[in-house]
Amino acid sequence: NAGVTQTPKFQVLKTGQSMTLQCAQDMNHNSMYWYRQDPGMGLRLIYYSASEGTTDKGEVPNGYNVSRLNKREFSLRLESAAPSQTSVYFCASTYLGQGRYNEQFFGPGTRLTVL
Amino acid sequence: GESVGLHLPTLSVQEGDNSIINCAYSNSASDYFIWYKQESGKGPQFIIDIRSNMDKRQGQRVTVLLNKTVKHLSLQIAATQPGDSAVYFCAEKHSGANSKLTFGKGITLSVRP
Numbered sequence: 413n414a415g416v417t418q419t420p421k422f423q424v425l426k427t428g429q430s431m432t433l434q435c436a437q438d439m440n441h442n443s444m445y446w447y448r449q450d451p452g453m454g455l456r457l458i459y460y461s462a463s464e465g466t467t468d469k470g471e472v473p474n475g476y477n478v479s480r481l482n483k484r485e486f487s488l489r490l491e492s493a494a495p496s497q498t499s500v501y502f503c504a505s506t507y508l509g510q511g512r513y514n515e516q517f518f519g520p521g522t523r524l525t526v527l
Numbered sequence: 528g529e530s531v532g533l534h535l536p537t538l539s540v541q542e543g544d545n546s547i548i549n550c551a552y553s554n555s556a557s558d559y560f561i562w563y564k565q566e567s568g569k570g571p572q573f574i575i576d577i578r579s580n581m582d583k584r585q586g587q588r589v590t591v592l593l594n595k596t597v598k599h600l601s602l603q604i605a606a607t608q609p610g611d612s613a614v615y616f617c618a619e620k621h622s623g624a625n626s627k628l629t630f631g632k633g634i635t636l637s638v639r640p
Contacts, residue, residue: 416570445627452536454616454630455571470627502570514561514620516628518570 413438416519418503424525425493433488433522435503443508444486445516446470446478448499455502461486462508493526500524537635546604548634550617553598557619560593561628562602565614574602574615604636612638 419434437444442463447455447470457470459478467478475497477489486505490497500523504516540546552560558579563571577584577591577600584591590603600617614633620626 452632454618454632455628456630457627460627504570514559514576514628515573516571518572520568520570 415439416503416505416517418501418519418522420522421520422523424527425490426527427494429493430489430491431493432490433501433503433524434485435487435519436485437503437505437517438484439505439507439517440483441505441507441517442483443506444480445504445506446476446486446488447502447504448472448497449502449521450499458488458501493524495526498524498526536632537637539637539639540607541639542607542609544607546602546607546611546636548602548604548615548636550600550602550631551598552600552617552619552631554619554629555595555598557621558626559620560591560600561618561620562589562591563616563618563630564611565616565633567613571616607636607638609638609640612636 416437445460446458449455456472458476459470461467461480464483479487500521502521503519506516559576561576562574564574565571575586575589575591577593582593588605592601614635616633617631618628620628
């Protein structure tokens with residue numbers, strides 16, 4: 413199992429450009445999350461999808477959109493990138509239901525720089 | 528607003544010593560408290576969690592202590608090893624299927640050889 417995979421690993425954008433960050437998991441998890449991590453900060457939730465077909469805003473959703481394409485895939489889109497969106501983005505997944513739903517599994521991250 | 532935070536930004540320990548990483552929280556309604564470890568260049572990794580009705584839980588070489596009176600959470604690592612060098616985050620959540628995690632800012636543990 414690959415776990416949670418993210419593409420790309422690195423990206424540089426100019427202000428105003430758009431891009432989509434891809435995330436996929438092969439653990440049959442029903443819930444998926446997008447976080448951003450800035451220096452000296454913890455992880456902040458951008459959007460999440462509790463189950464296929466649903467998405468909800470997290471703590472810092474402005475400037476982002478998401479799509480839960482299917483059970484495996486959850487993408488994050490920046491329509492018009494801004495320097496304030498320079499960050500490391502992490503995707504995570506978990507199984508909500510019986511068992512250890514405190515344990516979110518994280519991808520390796522995408523390091524995004526907006527010039 | 529509610530927040531989860533850490534007392535110290537960095538902690539340096541000698542290899543073989545025990546490490547204690549502390550965290551203060553402010554949301555009394557949280558049902559679970561969780562510790563994550565993040566190695567350089569990687570995503571966070573779950574270490575251990577504790578439910579709010581417990582005050583201690585042990586894992587492999589790690590122990591989490593919860594003091595609800597003073598809203599304090601700690602992670603103890605026994606016989607610290609170089610591989611324990613990482614950033615550690617505490618997080619909290621309410622029970623419920625859609626409950627989200629709130630992360631603290633993180634503390635760096637550096638293990639001296």
